[in-house]
Amino acid sequence: MLVPHHSVLKQLPPFARLSEIEITEVLRSAVPRRYPAGSVVFEQGAAALHFSVLLNGRLRVTQVTPTGEQVVVRIVNPGDIFGIARALRLHTYPGTATAVVESLALSWPMEQWEPLVERYPSFAASAIRVIGERLLEAQSRIREISTEVVERRVGHTVLRLVQQSGVREAEGIRIDFPISKQDLAEMAGTTLHTVSRILTAWEHAGLVDTGRQKLMVKDPHRLLLVADGIEPGLLG
Amino acid sequence: MLVPHHSVLKQLPPFARLSEIEITEVLRSAVPRRYPAGSVVFEQGAAALHFSVLLNGRLRVTQVTPTGEQVVVRIVNPGDIFGIARALRLHTYPGTATAVVESLALSWPMEQWEPLVERYPSFAASAIRVIGERLLEAQSRIREISTEVVERRVGHTVLRLVQQSGVREAEGIRIDFPISKQDLAEMAGTTLHTVSRILTAWEHAGLVDTGRQKLMVKDPHRLLLVADGIEPGLLG
DNA sequence: CCTGCTGTTTGCGCCAGATCAAAGTGACGT
DNA sequence: ACGTCACTTTGATCTGGCGCAAACAGCAGG
Structure with a gap:
């Protein structure tokens, strides 16, 4: 199936307001790409040749500093535009x-941007949003990192993951892709x-359940209280 | 002069590609607003009623955390869109x-956005940019704050100010609005x-010249070396 | 089943930088 | 000129959490 993406694309905000014909038009210049878990989607410093929409899977976007430390900029979830x-x-x-799990994206040559x-003004409006x-998320992180103590920062980080990539399960909300400490x-x-150390303390308190590249939040409400500093930290 | 902004507006990227007629049209719904130094332009949490372009002056945008600490999100320079x-x-x-000096802005009701x-697709494209x-700036700050030692962070902060709001002078580059430590x-x-402490050390080393709400960078090149960690810090 | 690899836990010492405290200084209004 | 206020400097102390180190546990592949 060369164009399985018709209906998929229409679900996504950037394309929701386009007509059938327009979508067919837009799809003409798109190519699907598959990324095995662990593979590199694009590399920092490389010529920006494509922009894409993630159809399924999960990507992790990182930056390395001139001195070699790495930071995770964001997680790309299905439906997100990336590489713009x-x-x-x-x-x-x-x-x-980098693809953290096997992923599928729809990719356009950059000149199409x-x-x-x-x-398509609705595409532009959507891109702006x-x-x-x-x-906004970046600014929240700046505020967090510069004013909050570690435990609360980690709390907000986990809660953000829950919101963006969490799936409900019997015992709580699981982050549905492998994520390391x-x-x-x-x-x-x-x-x-x-x-x-922090996650161990939380685990003892019954807030979360962790394992090798696994993370599950059992008590999101209480975690929020800790993250917001309403409830004191659980360290020590 | 009710419409002195015709030519001014055409200088600004978001409006540069609009025709005379279109600009007149766009200006019809705009009102100029004057903000005395120190006055509040809009307040966190207030209903977002306007978006604006700063014509001259300088604004400081801050956020306060739930627990009361404040962070400076950014400085708005002439030509910048704000309040979107x-x-x-x-x-x-x-x-x-907040206006840090007497400022003038052109303001539209939010519904005009x-x-x-x-x-105007060119307006949209410009907004995206x-x-x-x-x-990008926010992400740089995140990387800085989470990986760099204080002295280098302050260095990058100052260099960013130099780039965005610096004016060449005989002795160096002055930040042309009042800024406190x-x-x-x-x-x-x-x-x-x-x-x-850091600025005092830099002053002794001849990198900067500081005073009450004044800041002037005398040796931007060397400051860059310090900020990038190529030259060791000057503290102690 | 063993072996290796990668991710994780935990203990301990230490230092950058926050916090507390107090004195110093330039700008401005009266 | 003087006093006041806001900004700044500098010192002294304290501590969160980083760096180092070493042991530990899932998981994959042979």
């Missing part, structure tokens, strides 16, 4: 994207060691 | 904007005291 460097007048990708924005949401540390702006 | 909360589907402003984006730039601290994610 050129819209920001960049010629290279500002970060590296401008026409898409110019021709998507980028705007990322901006190292990843959490790079999201919260701390170290692997500190994250490990 | 509604474009991000927010109904209230996520931060507070969607029509503007839908009608502006928001995207803020996003407290402001710098809230931008770099540290405390007033630490900023003071």
